[in-house]
Every structure is written in C-alpha cells, then in structure tokens.
Amino acid sequence: DADVTQTPRNRITKTGKRIMLECSQTKGHDRMYWYRQDPGLGLRLIYYSFDVKDINKGEISDGYSVSRQAQAKFSLSLESAIPNQTALYFCATSDLLAGETQYFGPGTRLLVL
C-alpha cells in the first residue's frame, strides 16, 4: 500500500462549487504539505502543517483552506472553485527525524469548468 494517498485522483467541478481534496499518510510523519502544479511553473506551496495544532499559509493560499484532522490526515478545500484553480494537486509529508525529505502522494487532477 502507498504511504501517502490522495482522494479523489481526478475531479471535475463547476465554478462556485465547494470541493475537498483529502490526503492520508501511514508514514507517521508530523509535517504535511499541499502543493499545486501548473505547466511550466513547477510546484507551489499552498499550505503546510507541522503538527495537528499548527497550520501555515504557503506561497499561494488565497482561495484555499485546510484542515488537519489528525496526524495522518490533511485536507484541502476550495471554498468556491474558479477555473484558474484547475491544476494537479499534491500532498506531501516529511519528518525532522527522517531527514526532512518530502514524500509525495500520487496527485489529484482537478478541472474547474
């Protein structure tokens, strides 16, 4: 089984709809991250969480919110989806004791019409 899983893997939604992307990990890592990937722009950080009580905005947090329900779960919400949020979304985890390398999920492909 994969260490970092994301659901759904693909999603099509309409402008104005609220959607949630979920991330779960079995690595036991404290730190979790949400990124989006757009062609030619690499990965950009949306939000990150160092533990269950810690949430921080990343480079491009506007239009997004997150919830760290447990150490193993970190969800990303688009309150009112807009077409320029169409992208590939990745969740990642890391742990200071494990050398801080980030381990990524398989990604969620989101299309906002």
Next chain:
Amino acid sequence: SQELEQSPQSLIVQEGKNLTINCTSSKTLYGLYWYKQKYGEGLIFLMMLQKGGEEKSHEKITAKLDEKKQQSSLHITASQPSHAGIYLCGADFLNNNAGNMLTFGGGTRLMVKP
C-alpha cells in the same frame, strides 16, 4: 519559481545517450532535492544533496552540488526510455529546521527516443 531555474526546459535524446539537467539558484542553498515525475503522476524522490561538492549516484543517475555556483546538475548515463519524465529540483533555502519548505524549479521534461 525564479529563485530556482532549471535548464533545459525540455530535452529529447536518443536512447543510449548521456544528458545533463541543471538547476541554478539565486539564493544560498542549504539542501537540494531531485525528484522525478512520470507524466501526470506523483513525484519520486531521487536524491538529496546538502554539502558543497557533494555527489551522489543511484543506478545511472548522478547528481552534484556546486556550492560556489549555487548550482546542481543531474547527469544520466546511457539513457533509457524508462528515464523519461519530468525532473524537478527543490531547494531548501532556510536551514532552520522549520519544516524544510521547498522551493521548486519549473521542471525539465525529458523524452528518450528508442
């Protein structure tokens, strides 16, 4: 991110040829990570470099960190179709154990022709 530039943006090579991808930083590097992504899929961690002059190899892939130039290179020897994908470098600029916020380059898209 313009703080981290990758070159070339795309590359097509014949199977068996060697190739090099570069990642250049405009800021001090405390850690440099290389990932590979198959088209539309997740990222696979390749290796991490932390010290100037450090070089690491895994199978036919070698990465080096040139601290003076603030640059890292990824070299693939005798390329194979399985090497095709997008290679991303990620930089740790902070060095404060604050969670290793990585800044990523724009990626290099590699195609290997059989």
